[in-house]
Amino acid sequence: xxxxxxxxxxxxxxxxxxxxxxxxxxxxxxxxxxxxxxxxxxxxxxxxxxxxxxxxxxxxxxxxxxxxxxxxxxxxxxxxxxxxxxxxxxxxxxxxxxxxxxxxxxxxxxxxxxxxxxxxxxxxxxxxxxxxxxxxxxxxxxxxxxxxxxxxxxxxxxxxxxxxxxxxxxxxxxxxxxxxxxxxxxxxxxxxxxxxxxxxxxxxxxxxxxxxxxxxxxxx
Numbered sequence: 001x002x003x004x005x006x007x008x009x010x011x012x013x014x015x016x017x018x019x020x021x022x023x024x025x026x027x028x029x030x031x032x033x034x035x036x037x038x039x040x041x042x043x044x045x046x047x048x049x050x051x052x053x054x055x056x057x058x059x060x061x062x063x064x065x066x067x068x069x070x071x072x073x074x075x076x077x078x079x080x081x082x083x084x085x086x087x088x089x090x091x092x093x094x095x096x097x098x099x100x101x102x103x104x105x106x107x108x109x110x111x112x113x114x115x116x117x118x119x120x121x122x123x124x125x126x127x128x129x130x131x132x133x134x135x136x137x138x139x140x141x142x143x144x145x146x147x148x149x150x151x152x153x154x155x156x157x158x159x160x161x162x163x164x165x166x167x168x169x170x171x172x173x174x175x176x177x178x179x180x181x182x183x184x185x186x187x188x189x190x191x192x193x194x195x196x197x198x199x200x201x202x203x204x205x206x207x208x209x210x211x212x213x214x215x216x217x218x219x220x
Contacts, residue, residue: 116146
């Protein structure tokens with residue numbers, strides 16, 4: 001995991017102090033002396049919780065580089081924080097740090113092997129790294145828990161296609177179509193697989209469907 005990330009943004013530090021100050025009055029009611037000694041102290045648990053919230057917020061709004069130092073701080077203090085590991089891994093992938101993303105998501109998966117979101121994104125990362133057998137393994141594990149997840153079925157189809165398991169790939173793509181019947185990229189993917197199998201006439205049917213959907217989108 002990278003440890004050369006830029007320091008945490010000063011605005012986040014200021015917000016952390018504001019976040020911590022919310023508990024000051026409550027602490028003073030318990031013990032005036034203790035509160036006086038701790039009023040400007042931010043304990044590590046509070047810091048980690050705040051950085052996690054801010055990091056996840058940045059991730060969800062696409063500010064991946066801003067999220068990275070915050071989430072890395074969380075993992076330094078709480079190495080088995082699955083929420084922070086997932087979002088940190090996702091940020092690594094979004095900033096073209098595929099290997100770091102895979103390592104981080106693998107750590108998240110050890111905490112919850114059946115997690116749909118972890119398996120889905122880790123499967124995508126394995127595909128990017130051309131580690132298709134690993135992608136199949138994690139995607140199948142995710143589908144076992146979340147059988148109606150479109151992305152995992154589609155990514156499973158892509159992985160199987162790359163492995164030359166064409167019939168299984170088509171089955172995975174067809175499962176994806178039961179969830180999203182008008183998803184253009186799935187019809188196109190099935191067409192490519194059929195074409196690789198030498199089933200050109202069948203492939204044409206799916207390519208035509210792809211064109212029809214595309215034209216419908218353009219007309220709409």
